[in-house]
Amino acid sequence: MNLEAIKSEVEANVPGCRLEMVANPSPSDQHSLRSDAEHAVAVAIVLRDAANLRFDFCSNVTGIDWPSREVSEKVKVKKLVDGVEQEADEIRKTVVPGCLEVVYHLFSVEKKHGPLVLRMRTQDRDAGVHLPSLTPVWRSAELQEREVFDLFGVVFDGHPDLRRLLMWPGFVDHPMRRDYVDPDDYEYEPTAHDEVPRRAQQHRGDAGGKQLSEAEGG
Amino acid sequence: MDEKLKNELSKQGIFTTTLQELYNWGRTNSIWPLNFGLACCAIEMIATTMARYDMARFGAEVFRPSPRQADLMIVAGTVTKKMAPQVVRLYNQMPEPKYVISMGACAISGGPFKQGYNVLKGIDRFIPVDLHIPGCPPRPEALLDAFMELQKRIDRQPLTGADRPRHLNADEPSEFPVPRFGAHDLEPAKNTAVWKAPLVQIAQAGKDESGSH
Numbered sequence: 001m002n003l004e005a006i007k008s009e010v011e012a013n014v015p016g017c018r019l020e021m022v023a024n025p026s027p028s029d030q031h032s033l034r035s036d037a038e039h040a041v042a043v044a045i046v047l048r049d050a051a052n053l054r055f056d057f058c059s060n061v062t063g064i065d066w067p068s069r070e071v072s073e074k075v076k077v078k079k080l081v082d083g084v085e086q087e088a089d090e091i092r093k094t095v096v097p098g099c100l101e102v103v104y105h106l107f108s109v110e111k112k113h114g115p116l117v118l119r120m121r122t123q124d125r126d127a128g129v130h131l132p133s134l135t136p137v138w139r140s141a142e143l144q145e146r147e148v149f150d151l152f153g154v155v156f157d158g159h160p161d162l163r164r165l166l167m168w169p170g171f172v173d174h175p176m177r178r179d180y181v182d183p184d185d186y187e188y189e190p191t192a193h194d195e196v197p198r199r200a201q202q203h204r205g206d207a208g209g210k211q212l213s214e215a216e217g218g
Numbered sequence: 219m220d221e222k223l224k225n226e227l228s229k230q231g232i233f234t235t236t237l238q239e240l241y242n243w244g245r246t247n248s249i250w251p252l253n254f255g256l257a258c259c260a261i262e263m264i265a266t267t268m269a270r271y272d273m274a275r276f277g278a279e280v281f282r283p284s285p286r287q288a289d290l291m292i293v294a295g296t297v298t299k300k301m302a303p304q305v306v307r308l309y310n311q312m313p314e315p316k317y318v319i320s321m322g323a324c325a326i327s328g329g330p331f332k333q334g335y336n337v338l339k340g341i342d343r344f345i346p347v348d349l350h351i352p353g354c355p356p357r358p359e360a361l362l363d364a365f366m367e368l369q370k371r372i373d374r375q376p377l378t379g380a381d382r383p384r385h386l387n388a389d390e391p392s393e394f395p396v397p398r399f400g401a402h403d404l405e406p407a408k409n410t411a412v413w414k415a416p417l418v419q420i421a422q423a424g425k426d427e428s429g430s431h
Contacts, residue, residue, distance in 0.1 A: 173401075175335035196333070
């Protein structure tokens with residue numbers, strides 16, 4: 001089913017919603033729709049209930065972490081050099097603020113179409129990590145939204161039972177975030193590769209000198 | 219007792235034995251494993267107990283659902299950090315003498331999930347492991363081989379002397395501290411009384427030498 005048609009149909013049914021097409025340049029050609037957070041539940045209900053859409057099955061919920069990043073672009077600026085106006089290149093750096101994104105894959109068992117990729121973004125990665133829960137719309141999202149809450153730290157408002165799923169309740173980090181620092185429990189690695197040697201060196205530098213000499217003594 | 223004399227006596231219809239032999243013979247042939255599996259290795263463990271591989275031949279068909287009745291813990295599968303305290307607790311609840319087989323890459327070292335955030339890098343960080351079986355997962359033959367090796371070891375255990383097993387030595391611990399859930403990791407992340415990190419020269423990593431010594 002054409003994504004443009006879905007978009008216009010949803011926009012007609014949910015007044016004020018801001019939908020955005022997210023193009024996927026890869027050969028899979030699987031474009032997605034990004035909804036704003038306020039209207040997400042209304043959009044989801046339309047996707048589920050509209051007679052020709054009937055996305056009755058949410059197969060997958062996952063998260064994406066977008067850390068804030070610096071973008072540098074070359075801008076041509078007119079400058080006065082020795083009284084003569086010249087064009088000069090200037091590199092401008094702007095910081096794109098980070099956010100967390102949640103992705104839903106929707107299928108229609110009844111109409112036999114899908115997947116429709118529905119996305120939502122949080123305001124930022126610190127305080128504004130709230131998103132409306134789509135569990136009241138698709139019950140199958142319950143555990144997967146809990147997983148996204150656990151691993152990415154997205155707080156789903158309206159979720160019936162928002163607890164950590166894989167990690168324990170007292171755990172404070174969100175392991176799938178890009179800036180997660182895992183505990184320094186390096187001891188040895190028989191096939192050290194990639195970043196393991198660097199982490200080993202770091203571990204030795206922090207606390208390893210003592211451990212090394214102990215092991216050599218024993 | 220002299221082996222030759224013993225053989226001679228048995229030819230004459232006189233059966234001689236020692237308390238140690240009798241004791242170990244009984245224990246060797248009725249090792250009851252604890253009935254729990256953690257991941258795909260458990261499927262191989264189940265296959266080992268079924269008719270084709272038939273672990274019952276070794277007296278180990280009675281998988282006990284209670285740690286109070288079990289002699290052997292087969293740690294079959296990935297031990298997540300969330301599961302690790304429960305595994306240690308189950309081990310503590312088993313009566314002595316008790317043995318542990320660490321089955322598969324995950325239970326030995328974390329296996330393919332070693333660098334992950336949620337998997338324990340080997341159950342031998344918290345409880346003493348008698349036998350490690352490599353494999354992902356190990357075949358039933360490997361589990362049977364480990365089991366027979368364990369039987370041989372039990373059969374050799376002396377009842378007295380300095381090298382008597384742990385359960386006959388009141389000074390040795392039979393329970394081990396259960397790790398707590400911390401804010402970032404298990405606390406403690408390892409029991410240094412049980413597990414010592416192998417020393418590897420990290421400077422050698424990536425070169426032809428293995429880097430270990």
